[in-house]
Amino acid sequence: MMMKKYILLVFSLIAYPLLGEIIAQENIAQKKAPFLSYEIDSVNTATFRILAKEAKNVAITGSWVEAGRQPMIQQTDGVWTYVQKDLPADLFLYNFIVDGVKIADPLNVYQIRDVNNVYNYFITNGGERAELLKTRQVAHGTLLKQWYTSSLNQAQRRMTVYTPPGYEQGKTNYPVLYLLHGMGGDEDAWSELGRISQIMDNLIAQGRIKPMLVVMPNGHTSNSASPGNSERGEYLITSFTPDIGSGDMESSFMEIVEFVEKTYRVKKNKKNRAIAGLSMGGSHTLFTAALYPNTFDYVGLFSAAFRMNGKVKRAVYDELDENLIKQRDYGYKLYWIGMGKTDFLYKTGEEFRKKLDGIGMKYTYKESEGGHTWSNWRDYIVEFSSLLFKE
Amino acid sequence: MMMKKYILLVFSLIAYPLLGEIIAQENIAQKKAPFLSYEIDSVNTATFRILAKEAKNVAITGSWVEAGRQPMIQQTDGVWTYVQKDLPADLFLYNFIVDGVKIADPLNVYQIRDVNNVYNYFITNGGERAELLKTRQVAHGTLLKQWYTSSLNQAQRRMTVYTPPGYEQGKTNYPVLYLLHGMGGDEDAWSELGRISQIMDNLIAQGRIKPMLVVMPNGHTSNSASPGNSERGEYLITSFTPDIGSGDMESSFMEIVEFVEKTYRVKKNKKNRAIAGLSMGGSHTLFTAALYPNTFDYVGLFSAAFRMNGKVKRAVYDELDENLIKQRDYGYKLYWIGMGKTDFLYKTGEEFRKKLDGIGMKYTYKESEGGHTWSNWRDYIVEFSSLLFKE
Numbered sequence: 001m002m003m004k005k006y007i008l009l010v011f012s013l014i015a016y017p018l019l020g021e022i023i024a025q026e027n028i029a030q031k032k033a034p035f036l037s038y039e040i041d042s043v044n045t046a047t048f049r050i051l052a053k054e055a056k057n058v059a060i061t062g063s064w065v066e067a068g069r070q071p072m073i074q075q076t077d078g079v080w081t082y083v084q085k086d087l088p089a090d091l092f093l094y095n096f097i098v099d100g101v102k103i104a105d106p107l108n109v110y111q112i113r114d115v116n117n118v119y120n121y122f123i124t125n126g127g128e129r130a131e132l133l134k135t136r137q138v139a140h141g142t143l144l145k146q147w148y149t150s151s152l153n154q155a156q157r158r159m160t161v162y163t164p165p166g167y168e169q170g171k172t173n174y175p176v177l178y179l180l181h182g183m184g185g186d187e188d189a190w191s192e193l194g195r196i197s198q199i200m201d202n203l204i205a206q207g208r209i210k211p212m213l214v215v216m217p218n219g220h221t222s223n224s225a226s227p228g229n230s231e232r233g234e235y236l237i238t239s240f241t242p243d244i245g246s247g248d249m250e251s252s253f254m255e256i257v258e259f260v261e262k263t264y265r266v267k268k269n270k271k272n273r274a275i276a277g278l279s280m281g282g283s284h285t286l287f288t289a290a291l292y293p294n295t296f297d298y299v300g301l302f303s304a305a306f307r308m309n310g311k312v313k314r315a316v317y318d319e320l321d322e323n324l325i326k327q328r329d330y331g332y333k334l335y336w337i338g339m340g341k342t343d344f345l346y347k348t349g350e351e352f353r354k355k356l357d358g359i360g361m362k363y364t365y366k367e368s369e370g371g372h373t374w375s376n377w378r379d380y381i382v383e384f385s386s387l388l389f390k391e
Numbered sequence: 392m393m394m395k396k397y398i399l400l401v402f403s404l405i406a407y408p409l410l411g412e413i414i415a416q417e418n419i420a421q422k423k424a425p426f427l428s429y430e431i432d433s434v435n436t437a438t439f440r441i442l443a444k445e446a447k448n449v450a451i452t453g454s455w456v457e458a459g460r461q462p463m464i465q466q467t468d469g470v471w472t473y474v475q476k477d478l479p480a481d482l483f484l485y486n487f488i489v490d491g492v493k494i495a496d497p498l499n500v501y502q503i504r505d506v507n508n509v510y511n512y513f514i515t516n517g518g519e520r521a522e523l524l525k526t527r528q529v530a531h532g533t534l535l536k537q538w539y540t541s542s543l544n545q546a547q548r549r550m551t552v553y554t555p556p557g558y559e560q561g562k563t564n565y566p567v568l569y570l571l572h573g574m575g576g577d578e579d580a581w582s583e584l585g586r587i588s589q590i591m592d593n594l595i596a597q598g599r600i601k602p603m604l605v606v607m608p609n610g611h612t613s614n615s616a617s618p619g620n621s622e623r624g625e626y627l628i629t630s631f632t633p634d635i636g637s638g639d640m641e642s643s644f645m646e647i648v649e650f651v652e653k654t655y656r657v658k659k660n661k662k663n664r665a666i667a668g669l670s671m672g673g674s675h676t677l678f679t680a681a682l683y684p685n686t687f688d689y690v691g692l693f694s695a696a697f698r699m700n701g702k703v704k705r706a707v708y709d710e711l712d713e714n715l716i717k718q719r720d721y722g723y724k725l726y727w728i729g730m731g732k733t734d735f736l737y738k739t740g741e742e743f744r745k746k747l748d749g750i751g752m753k754y755t756y757k758e759s760e761g762g763h764t765w766s767n768w769r770d771y772i773v774e775f776s777s778l779l780f781k782e
Binding site for chain 1: 490507559
């Protein structure tokens with residue numbers, strides 16, 4: 001009551017910020033939206049709304065929309081709506097398309113960058129796939145943006161590190177999972193789209209995984225950190241060269257392991273090291289684990305890009321077959337492969353499994369519905385992490 | 392060359408992601424934009440472009456645009472442009488307005504959330520105000536998302552912590568600056584809009600400040616963490632209640648100090664503690680420092696909201712005058728006040744300085760051009776931090 005009065009007093013003094021679009025004075029007040037731009041009800045029906053009085057066509061695109069886009073319906077007040085029933089439990093992305101321009105929902109600040117698109121996101125209810133992604137009342141680990149000095153391109157490089165609950169207070173040494181992103185990602189990808197803090201916190205709280213560090217380096221050797229954080233200057237992501245196939249990431253990988261083992265309270269042996277990655281990061285994982293064939297006891301390939309016919313002259317690629325045989329002979333606890341049935345990399349994945357069969361290299365194979373999606377990769381990390389460091 | 396071939400091979404396998412708007416398969420490729428949506432040349436002329444073939448009116452709004460918005464000019468190819476000459480060295484925010492809908496630049500992933508708006512940002516060139524905000528080739532500190540257990544609303548709360556370069560490797564104990572956000576912010580505000588990692592890294596590298604920890608707690612006691620990270624469920628920021636004037640933040644502040652001093656390698660005495668905040672965080676700073684009158688040797692009020700006539704019955708507010716006198720008598724090294732000439736809080740700031748004059752409480756006063764802006768607050772933190780922990 002008094003608080004309200006005080007807030008009104010403050011608000012009455014600020015004309016400009018309340019107009020919303022004028023930012024010569026910074027915003028200090030909450031924009032009062034005339035409606036909710038998205039609502040998810042108890043049975044996971046989603047309703048979307050956007051005010052676009054002057055627009056002729058408004059559509060929605062979302063990670064559940066098979067047809068790519070669906071038209072929104074214009075109401076009399078200039079608000080366009082779209083209703084989607086029966087969404088499964090998961091995290092979804094969406095954008096609006098207003099007269100041909102694809103935009104983020106102007107009233108929803110829940111946004112995630114994927115590659116060079118910015119999407120709104122929401123999490124539905126009722127199933128483990130969604131519930132593991134939510135911040136719950138459990139002990140939380142810490143997420144760090146950590147720099148390390150690299151031999152690559154004369155720059156320091158950035159990694160994201162998850163330390164488990166109690167790390168700061170205790171004296172225990174932990175095992176480490178190195179977790180690599182795809183061609184469109186960077187060191188932020190697994191913590192943003194991958195919800196790694198929430199997944200780890202929740203799985204640890206449920207006793208389903210061992211407390212571990214998760215180290216998520218930047219996998220683009222042509223740059224060193226996510227947009228806004230690179231020493232090499234701000235780069236336009238539209239002209240950014242992804243780094244797949246140069247061999248630099250794999251060849252320099254032990255820099256990362258050595259830095260982590262010097263800097264964090266971790267166990268420094270093979271049985272306490274796991275490495276996994278999605279798509280391009282799956283390729284990095286496969287070649288790195290083979291190049292250092294007695295280093296990782298746990299290897300995870302999530303919808304991996306298998307560089308079967310690489311022709312760049314780097315030992316890491318040219319000597320794959322010999323390296324895999326060494327890795328087989330040294331032994332390991334788990335070689336885990338996950339792939340979606342409709343993934344565009346399905347065929348190359350099949351070829352790679354044949355190669356493994358040919359040399360008698362054991363692996364665990366998980367085939368999922370769907371394709372090259374974060375929904376699958378989040379499932380994979382839940383399953384893979386529960387198999388780690390079990391003795 | 393070979394790398395290109397390989398990338399083409401991968402790209403040829405993915406039809407959907409390249410279309411950009413279809414996200415049933417996640418994006419793995421870079422969107423090839425037909426043009427740059429913003430360009431800053433060597434004399435800080437900015438050119439903005441958006442493709443909006445079907446739009447009737449397109450405008451731009453930016454933190455340098457005094458008139459609120461400026462029309463963009465339609466070119467023959469459906470691209471609308473706007474040119475702004477002679478921008479000073481600074482960080483700027485902007486949005487486009489397409490047929491009345493205010494949107495983020497769809498081709499620019501450099502975005503920052505401020506309150507419940509998402510803006511694109513860019514940093515111009517040539518002056519210290521801009522150069523201190525860039526990630527440079529200097530030693531970098533670490534940024535942590537750290538949880539702590541609070542007595543407030545039965546939830547753990549989140550803070551952002553900056554540790555200086557070398558913290559992980561060394562054994563030194565450091566002084567601490569507690570740095571508080573405004574009504575529209577949360578624990579991410581100072582690291583995002585405030586560019587605190589870049590400012591601290593650069594000032595430390597230049598020898599202008601002492602290496603210190605910067606602790607940035609969430610200042611809204613009605614919630615516990617930024618959107619997407621709250622234990623209390625996802626909240627709609629449009630219906631979120633900012634917490635100014637309840638007295639909870641100030642009254643519980645020593646929880647934060649105790650947690651930091653137990654968890655981090657810091658010096659645990661008054662002469663190694665500073666507290667500062669902007670706007671609502673300035674109010675939190677003022678009342679907290681007075682409530683614990685022998686705790687902080689350095690106090691910084693940046694465009695502070697001075698709650699002169701608060702009527703909520705909390706000791707923290709009711710006993711301000713007595714507390715200030717205690718603080719004066721215990722003594723302190725610096726009481727620093729920064730205010731813009733056109734700030735909407737200028738008058739109340741003037742009244743507060745009269746109050747301090749009335750009780751003979753010394754302070755340093757800095758009056759800036761402009762108003763209630765992040766540009767001023769970034770200037771203030773540069774100046775204030777250079778005065779800290781000097782003996």
